[in-house]
Amino acid sequence: MAAIAADPAIDEVILSGGDPLSLSDDRLAAIVAALDAIPHLGTLRLHSRTLTSIPDRVTPELVSILAGTRLRLVIVAHTNHAQELSDQVGAALAQLRLLGVTLLNQSVLLAGVNDDAVTLAAHCRRLFQIGVLPYYVHLTDPVAGAAHFDVDEDRARRIEADLRATLPGYLVPRFVREVPGRTAKTPLWAL
Numbered sequence: 596m597a598a599i600a601a602d603p604a605i606d607e608v609i610l611s612g613g614d615p616l617s618l619s620d621d622r623l624a625a626i627v628a629a630l631d632a633i634p635h636l637g638t639l640r641l642h643s644r645t646l647t648s649i650p651d652r653v654t655p656e657l658v659s660i661l662a663g664t665r666l667r668l669v670i671v672a673h674t675n676h677a678q679e680l681s682d683q684v685g686a687a688l689a690q691l692r693l694l695g696v697t698l699l700n701q702s703v704l705l706a707g708v709n710d711d712a713v714t715l716a717a718h719c720r721r722l723f724q725i726g727v728l729p730y731y732v733h734l735t736d737p738v739a740g741a742a743h744f745d746v747d748e749d750r751a752r753r754i755e756a757d758l759r760a761t762l763p764g765y766l767v768p769r770f771v772r773e774v775p776g777r778t779a780k781t782p783l784w785a786l
C-alpha cells in the first residue's frame with residue numbers, strides 16, 4: 596500500500612488471484628478504503644470467480660462497500676460457458692451495474708468445453724444479455740495434468756476468425772496467451 600501511495604504514476608490497482616471476493620466484507624472494506632484514500636488512484640479492478648459461482652456473495656454489505664468508493668470499479672468475471680450464467684447470476688450482476696461498475700469477462704479456451712465458435716458466440720451473447728462485455732479468451736498455459744484441455748494456435752485462430760464473422764465487434768474477446776518473460780499478454784495474432 597505504501598508503494599502504491601508513493602508512486603503517482605499508478606492509476607489502477609488490480610486485486611486478483613486468490614479471489615478478492617472471498618475476503619470478508621470487513622477486510623475488503625478496509626482495503627477499498629485504504630485505496631480510496633490514495634488521491635492519484637483512479638480505478639480499482641477486481642478479478643473474481645465468486646460472483647458467478649456464488650451469486651449470493653452480492654450482499655447488501657458488499658453493494659454498500661462498492662457504492663462507497665470514489666474509485667471507478669471494474670470487475671472481471673472468470674467464466675467459460677453460457678451454462679455458468681444463470682438468471683440468478685444475472686440478477687447479482689445487475690446490482691453491480693446499477694452502481695456503475697464496468698463488468699468484463701475472461702475465459703480460458705478449453706478443448707471439449709468451449710473450443711468452437713458456436714459455443715463461444717453463445718457465451719459472448721449471454722454475457723452481453725447480463726451486462727458483461729467479453730474481454731479475454733486465454734489460450735492455456737502449460738500446466739501439468741491439463742494438456743488434454745489445450746487448443747492449438749491454428750485452431751484458436753480459426754475460432755477467433757469465425758467469431759469475428761459472427762458477432763458484433765464489441766462482443767469479440769481478445770484472444771491472448773501469456774508468454775514467459777513478457778509483462779503484457781501477447782495477442783494470438785502476434786504469436
Ligand SMILES: *Cc1c(COP(=O)(O)O)cnc(C)c1O
Nearest residue numbers: 609611612730731773778779780
Ligand atoms: C493480465 C494480467 C494483468 C493485466 O491485465 P490487463 O487486463 O492485460 O491489463 C495483471 N495481472 C496479472 C496477474 C495478469 O495476468
